[in-house]
Amino acid sequence: MAGKALILVENLSVPFDRRVWQESCTLRDAGWEVHVICPKGATIDTESEVVIDGVHIHRYPLKAATGGPLGYLREYSSALLHTYRLARKLGPVDVVHACNPPDLLFLVAGRLKRRGARFVYDQHDLVPELYLSRFGRGQDFLYRAVRWLERRTYRSADVVISTNGSYRDVALSRGGKQPDEVFVVRSAPSVDRFYQVEPDESIKRGKPYLLCYLGVMGPQDGVDYALRALASLRDDLGRDDWHAVFCGAGxxxxxxxxxxxxxxxADRVEFTGRIPDEDLMRYLSTADVCLAPDPLNPLNDVSTMNKIMEYMAMGRPVVSFDLQEAKVSAGDAAVYAPANDEAEFAKLVARLLDDPEERLRMGEIGRERVSGPLSWERSKAALLSAYEAVLLLLA
Structure with missing residues (x-):
């Protein structure tokens, strides 16, 4: 047994959070006793305590934030209290692995460090950039507060896990970490969980083509851009040959x-909410073009979009805005509209609908990238290297 690891998550339940679940299973397979503390889901992951495939999951009730920054303060305060309560019940651990947002879990990690644990900071989001992108309030007092919390988290962490090279650069510059303290563990889907099934033509609602969006629906995620692009596809380009499905919630x-x-x-766009994996595979296997409408903002430009990686795992061509890390992820598996240009986004959708050979070529490129250089197998190795560094500190 390598040791006892405690993973802290606040913004999604587990195993619904694919990245955290894959990390948990990787550590379990490497001999770690893995515990996860996370919120309950609204309709799934509702048990308070459960062991799934050898991973111990401890969940707490959490009401999602409403009403702007103050709503998040209430949410995060409740989450911290529950997380600390459950961590105390678990007793000593060797490693506490905190996944942001928020950059508040160092408070729980700090208490565990005083009992001998080491702290791994798994930075899923750059919270200062998230604040700027989500609320549009500029560099006000709350922005300075989240910058301070990020600095405290970096300072407390023994090892930092970054999701891509852009985040690693921030950990080295803004976070003041040393190169041997930062490990890039890309968010890569497990190709075993994304598999082709027989296309379901009924999903297209009698239209020749299906467009698909998968992901969270928050202010920074660009679903509004996608909808306006689809209106342009219909009104400006005269295309009436498609149906669109938006899978996800937020x-x-x-x-x-x-x-x-x-x-x-309303008659050509369907919202499914969160759906089981088997339904998701059915939608993605039927889709002709997948949408990544994340607009250019301080967060999105440097973030890896899980939706793009998952579209690629399914061999689907992608339309995206021209974002730095989107291009790193997708390469030639996507086409890129000028940032935030909904009319050009619509034109690219139309272009792909008219070119089945290009759609097939792009899909094959994406599948090869996710199975090769961007695979979870490579991310596994990086994750285990980060834990090896932690073990040296524990020795």
Whole structure:
């Protein structure tokens, strides 16, 4: 047994959080006793305690934030109290592995460090950039506060896990970490969990083509850009040969449903909410083009979009805006509209719909990238290297 690892997550339940679940299983297979503390899901992952495939999961009830920054303060305060309560019940651990956001879990990690644990900071998001992109309030007092919390988290961490090279650069520069303290563990889907099934033509609602969006629906995720692009596809380009499905949920879900009605898209755009994996495979196997409408903002430009990686794992061609890390991930598996240009985004969708050979070529490129240089097998090795560095500190 390598030791006892405790993974802390606040923004998603586990195993619904694919990255955290893959990390948990990788550590379990390497001989670690793995415990996860996370919130309960609304409709899935609802048990308070469960052991799944040898991973011990401890969940707490959490009401999602509403009403802007103050709502998040209430959410995070509740999450911290529950996380600390459950961590105390578990007793001593060798490694505490905190996944942000928020950059507050160092408070729990600090208490465990005083009992001999080492702290791995798994930086899923750059929270200062997330704040700027989500709320549009500029570099105000709250922005300076989240910068301070990020600095405290970096300072407390023995090892930092970054999701891509851009995040690693921030850990080295803004975080002041040393190169041997930062490990890039890319968010790569397990190709075993993303598999082709027989296309379901009924999903297309009688249209020749299906467009698909998969992911969270928050203010920074660009679902509104996608909907306006689809309105342009219909109105400006005269295309009436498609149906679109948006899979996922989030705090702008209802607003996006309302926007689709305002744009007159209610009869051709379907919102599924969160769906089981088997349904997701059915939608993605049927899709002709997948949408990554994340707009250019301080966060999105340097973040790896899970949706793009998952589209690629399914061999689907992608339309994206021109973002730095989107291009690193997708390469020639995507086409890129100028940042935030909805009309050009629509034109690229139309171009791909008219070119089945290009769609096939792009899909093959994406599948090869996710199975090769961007595979989870490579990320596994990086994760285990990070833990080897931690073990040296424990020795």
């Amino acid at each position: 705090d702008t879900f209802e607003a996006m449903v309302a926007l689709s009605r305002e744009l007159g898209l």
